[in-house]
Amino acid sequence: MFKGKTYIITGIADKHSLAMYVAKEIVKHNGQVICTGLGVSQHHKNLSDRAKSFLHKSYSLFKESVEKELGKDVETHILDVTLPESIEEFCSKLKAKNLKVDGLLHAIAMDKTIRNKIVKPLLEVTFDEFCDTMEVSAFSLVSITSKLKDHSLLNAGSSICSLSYIAAKKVTFHPYRNISIAKAALERITIELADELGRQNGTRVNCVRFSPYLGSKAGTATLNTSDVDHAANKSPLGNANPQDLAYEVTHLLRPDMKITGEIRHVDGGYNIVG
Numbered sequence: 001m002f003k004g005k006t007y008i009i010t011g012i013a014d015k016h017s018l019a020m021y022v023a024k025e026i027v028k029h030n031g032q033v034i035c036t037g038l039g040v041s042q043h044h045k046n047l048s049d050r051a052k053s054f055l056h057k058s059y060s061l062f063k064e065s066v067e068k069e070l071g072k073d074v075e076t077h078i079l080d081v082t083l084p085e086s087i088e089e090f091c092s093k094l095k096a097k098n099l100k101v102d103g104l105l106h107a108i109a110m111d112k113t114i115r116n117k118i119v120k121p122l123l124e125v126t127f128d129e130f131c132d133t134m135e136v137s138a139f140s141l142v143s144i145t146s147k148l149k150d151h152s153l154l155n156a157g158s159s160i161c162s163l164s165y166i167a168a169k170k171v172t173f174h175p176y177r178n179i180s181i182a183k184a185a186l187e188r189i190t191i192e193l194a195d196e197l198g199r200q201n202g203t204r205v206n207c208v209r210f211s212p213y214l215g216s217k218a219g220t221a222t223l224n225t226s227d228v229d230h231a232a233n234k235s236p237l238g239n240a241n242p243q244d245l246a247y248e249v250t251h252l253l254r255p256d257m258k259i260t261g262e263i264r265h266v267d268g269g270y271n272i273v274g
C-alpha cells in the first residue's frame with residue numbers, strides 16, 4: 001500500500017505514543033517513515049539544567065523506541081515546534097538529502113494548565129498559557145506544513161493527518177478547557193489547509209478525533225482510569241484502541257484518495273451519544 005512512499009511522523013515520545021502505532025502500520029505496508037522527537041537543539045537558548053536534562057532524556061527514549069519498534073535504519077530528527085529555526089533546520093536537512101514526502105502525521109500536543117490530572121479553569125488561564133498551548137498544539141500544523149512547502153518537500157497528492165478529541169466540539173465529562181480550544185483551532189486549521197493545499201498541490205488534510213487513551217505520556221498526564229471507563233461505557237462500541245486509530249489514519253494517508261477536510265471519529269461511537 002505504501003511502497004515507495006515516505007511519511008513524516010511527529011509526536012513519538014515512546015513505544016506507547018499514538019504516532020508509533022501509525023508509524024508501525026506504514027512500515028508494515030512497506031512505506032518509509034522519518035520520525036521527529038523532542039531534544040536539545042542548537043536553537044535552544046538559556047535552557048535550565050532541568051529543561052536540558054528533560055530534553056536529553058526525551059530524545060534518548062524517542063530514538064531508542066524508534067530503533068526498537070521501527071528498525072535501526074529509520075531516520076530520526078530533533079523537532080521542537082516552538083522554535084521556527086528547528087523546523088527550518090529539519091526541512092533543510094531533508095532538502096539536502098533530496099528527500100520528498102508523501103505525507104505527515106501531526107501528533108503533537110502540550111498544555112501546561114493541566115497538572116497532576118487537574119485542569120485549570122479557563123477563567124484562570126493566562127494569555128501566555130493560552131498562546132503556548134495554541135502554538136504547540138494547533139499552529140504547529142501550519143508552521144510545519146508551510147516550511148515543508150517552502151522547501152518543496154511535499155509531493156503532489158500528499159496527505160496530512162492530525163489528531164484531535166471530541167472536546168474540540170463539546171464540553172465532555174472531563175473538561176479540558178484550554179487544550180479544547182487549541183483542538184478546535186487545529187480542526188479549523190485542518191479545514192482551511194485542506195482548501196489551500198488541495199488547490200495548490202493536490203494535498204489532502206484531515207483530522208481524527210480519538211477515544212481517551214491512558215497508555216501514552218499525554219494520556220497518563222491528563223486522564224484518570226475513571227475517565228476512560230466512563231467513555232467506554234457511554235460509547236456503543238466501547239473505546240477505540242490505538243490500533244483502530246492507526247487503521248483509520250493510514251487509510252487517510254494512503255495515496256490516491258479523494259477525502260479531504262474531514263474531521264473523523266475513531267471513538268467507538270462516543271460522539272453520537274447525548
Ligand SMILES: NC(=O)c1ccc[n+]([C@@H]2O[C@H](COP(=O)([O-])OP(=O)(O)OC[C@H]3O[C@@H](n4cnc5c(N)ncnc54)[C@H](O)[C@@H]3O)[C@@H](O)[C@H]2O)c1
Nearest residue numbers: 011012013017018080081108109163212213216217218219
Ligand atoms: N491520549 C489520548 O487520550 C488522546 C486522545 C485523542 C487525541 N490525542 C492526541 O494524540 C496526539 C498524540 O498524543 P499521545 O496520546 O500519543 O501522547 P504522547 O505524549 O505520546 O505524544 C505527544 C507528543 O507531543 C510532543 N510534543 C510536545 N511538545 C512538543 C514540541 N514543542 N515540539 C514537538 N513535539 C512536541 C511530545 O514530544 C510527544 O511526542 C496529541 O495530539 C493528543 O492530543 C490523544
